Amino acid sequence: MSPARKQLYLEDLHVGQLFSSRAHLIDAEQIKSFAAEFDPQPFHLSEEGAEGTLFGSLAASGWHTAALTMRMLVESVPLADGLVGAELQLSWPKPTRPGMRLRVVAEVVDITPSRSKPNMAIVTMRNETRNDEDEVLQIFTVKMPVFKRPA
Amino acid sequence: MSPARKQLYLEDLHVGQLFSSRAHLIDAEQIKSFAAEFDPQPFHLSEEGAEGTLFGSLAASGWHTAALTMRMLVESVPLADGLVGAELQLSWPKPTRPGMRLRVVAEVVDITPSRSKPNMAIVTMRNETRNDEDEVLQIFTVKMPVFKRPA
Numbered sequence: 001m002s003p004a005r006k007q008l009y010l011e012d013l014h015v016g017q018l019f020s021s022r023a024h025l026i027d028a029e030q031i032k033s034f035a036a037e038f039d040p041q042p043f044h045l046s047e048e049g050a051e052g053t054l055f056g057s058l059a060a061s062g063w064h065t066a067a068l069t070m071r072m073l074v075e076s077v078p079l080a081d082g083l084v085g086a087e088l089q090l091s092w093p094k095p096t097r098p099g100m101r102l103r104v105v106a107e108v109v110d111i112t113p114s115r116s117k118p119n120m121a122i123v124t125m126r127n128e129t130r131n132d133e134d135e136v137l138q139i140f141t142v143k144m145p146v147f148k149r150p151a
Numbered sequence: 152m153s154p155a156r157k158q159l160y161l162e163d164l165h166v167g168q169l170f171s172s173r174a175h176l177i178d179a180e181q182i183k184s185f186a187a188e189f190d191p192q193p194f195h196l197s198e199e200g201a202e203g204t205l206f207g208s209l210a211a212s213g214w215h216t217a218a219l220t221m222r223m224l225v226e227s228v229p230l231a232d233g234l235v236g237a238e239l240q241l242s243w244p245k246p247t248r249p250g251m252r253l254r255v256v257a258e259v260v261d262i263t264p265s266r267s268k269p270n271m272a273i274v275t276m277r278n279e280t281r282n283d284e285d286e287v288l289q290i291f292t293v294k295m296p297v298f299k300r301p302a
Contacts, residue, residue, distance in 0.1 A: 037218075037222070038218035038219065038221055038222050039218070039221045039222065039225060040222070040225055041225055041233045041234065042233070043233060053232070053233065054232065054233065054235055054296070055235075061221070062236055063214070063217055063218045063221050066214055066217070067188075067189035067190070067214045067218065068189065070189055070190050070212070070214050071188070071189050071190065071191070074190060074191055074192055081204070081205065082192045082193070082194065082204065082205070083192065084205055084206075085213055085243065086242065086243070087240070087241070087242040087243075088240070088241050088242070089238070089239070089240050089241075090238070090239050090240075090241065091237065091238040091239070092236070092237070092238075145205070
């Protein structure tokens with residue numbers, strides 16, 4: 001975290017606010033390595049294993065796309081108290097393939113003040129992970145507690 | 152995949168069916184290593200960094216719990232055509248801490264035949280990731296396409 005980086009509190013957020021991440025180039029080695037550790041299914045492990053499956057050719061585990069998305073969000077949405085998801089929804093409209101450059105566009109879609117904690121709100125963000133053709137690979141909607149700037 | 156392992160098709164599933172995974176012991180090194188790669192926030196990176204945060208002490212990234220859960224599901228729910236999530240909901244009622252032994256209890260909660268594809272249904276599974284005290288750390292509900300045994 002660079003000292004010059006702005007730290008955001010609840011007062012700094014508004015509905016419709018957008019954040020954009022850097023891009024991450026995913027390759028076959030990353031895909032196979034993540035799959036070997038966390039999602040060892042044939043279509044994530046090798047080109048040959050993916051033939052004749054739903055995916056047809058090598059595709060990243062959805063959890064890999066999700067984990068890379070989190071990395072890009074941490075780098076581009078600088079909430080002072082961190083990004084801590086309470087509950088979320090996730091879908092993968094298209095597979096993530098080797099050679100794609102991923103990036104995340106995050107939007108604040110709702111801010112609901114807490115009834116019990118006056119210094120907090122539940123902020124809903126909708127995060128789309130897209131490739132260079134602007135195809136949406138993952139839609140990730142999350143509710144997070146966000147706090148006001150300390151007095 | 153052992154050759155003796157049963158491969159499950161749609162005909163082999165029923166609502167209420169349960170699957171249980173082996174246990175996975177998570178430690179501080181795994182937590183820090185995953186966080187450094189995918190979720191580099193202070194409360195996931197070090198004991199010191201977690202002090203004074205929402206978590207209070209070192210906690211695993213939720214994406215780490217999710218990825219380990221996927222590993223355990225792949226090993227314990229042997230669907231012949233693989234575990235491929237179309238859409239899902241996820242929540243983390245309690246943090247995953249170093250030293251916990253995680254395991255997954257998966258339940259088939261709905262089977263809805265496809266209207267367009269007679270050989271397929273959308274199967275909903277509810278997967279709870281628990282620790283040794285039977286505390287629920289993650290609830291993961293997912294819709295997956297599941298196919299009939301080939302004729």
